[in-house]
Amino acid sequence: MKIYLSTNIASLESFFDSSIDSNTEKIISIDLSNFDSSLITTLDRMFYGCNSIQSINFSNFITSSVNTMIKMFYGCSQLESIDLSSFDTMKLENMQYMFYGCSQLLSINLSNFNSPLLQKCDSMFYGCSQLQSIILSNFNTSKVENMSYIFYGCGQLQSINLSSFNTELLKYMDYMFYECST
Numbered sequence: 001m002k003i004y005l006s007t008n009i010a011s012l013e014s015f016f017d018s019s020i021d022s023n024t025e026k027i028i029s030i031d032l033s034n035f036d037s038s039l040i041t042t043l044d045r046m047f048y049g050c051n052s053i054q055s056i057n058f059s060n061f062i063t064s065s066v067n068t069m070i071k072m073f074y075g076c077s078q079l080e081s082i083d084l085s086s087f088d089t090m091k092l093e094n095m096q097y098m099f100y101g102c103s104q105l106l107s108i109n110l111s112n113f114n115s116p117l118l119q120k121c122d123s124m125f126y127g128c129s130q131l132q133s134i135i136l137s138n139f140n141t142s143k144v145e146n147m148s149y150i151f152y153g154c155g156q157l158q159s160i161n162l163s164s165f166n167t168e169l170l171k172y173m174d175y176m177f178y179e180c181s182t
Contacts, residue, residue, distance in 0.1 A: 016047045031057040038062045042069075049075040056082060064088040067117075071097045080104050089115040100126045107133040114138045122172065123149040132156050142166040148174040155181050 016027065027050060043066055047053060053076050069092065073079065079102050092115040099105060105128050113136070121144055125131060131154045141147075141164075151157065152175050167173075 016050050016053075028052055029055045029057075032061050033057045033059045035061065039065065041065050041067055043072050044068050044070040045074065046072050047074075047076055048072075051075055051077045054078050054080065058082075058084060059086060061086060062088070063092075065091060067091050068094045069098050070094050071100065073099050073102055075101045076105075077101060077103045080106050082108060085109055085112050087112060089113045089118075091117060093117045093119055095121045095124050097123045097126065099124060099128055101128075102131075103127060103129050105131050107131070109135045110139060111135045111137045114140050116140050117143060119143050120146050121150060122146040123152065125150060125154055126152045128154050130156050132158055134160055137161065137164060139164055140166070141170070143169055145169055146172040147176055148172045149176065149178070151177050151180055153179045155179055 016030070030053065040063070043063070046069075047056070048071055056079070066089070072095075073082070074097050076099075082105070089112075092113075095115075095118065098121075099108070100123055102125075108131070118140060121141075125134070126149050128151075134157065144167075147167075147170060151160070154177075157180055
């Protein structure tokens, strides 16, 4: 399937959402490396329910204007790894449910995620039951109020370094590590 996009799009919200278009359920690989994403402000539900996607190429994908990534990869149950190291998250405010239900995700590198405006990241990795490794070394949590359920059900997670986490404004952390039994 070939997809042609205009270069002046401001939102990719629900673009590959399988609840809207059942054809997206058949997509296995997506290459966004040549897509001009410089005007994008929201990536909410972009790959919602795309349970057959195994790989996504985000090289050259510009996210410097993006402020929300709510449920971006929600239910991408076949995705094993993803490289978001090129993402600029300086304007990002909300990452709720971003990787919710990505049950085959083994590792993720978010070392470049410095989000000084981030307020919500609850349920971000909820149900990532195979996740073994996660790098959050620059993850800015200075304005985060809600981290409830962030690692809920991440039973294979061996270790995690949260030394960069600033929890001064944190109000909610219910079930943050529930079912992380390893």
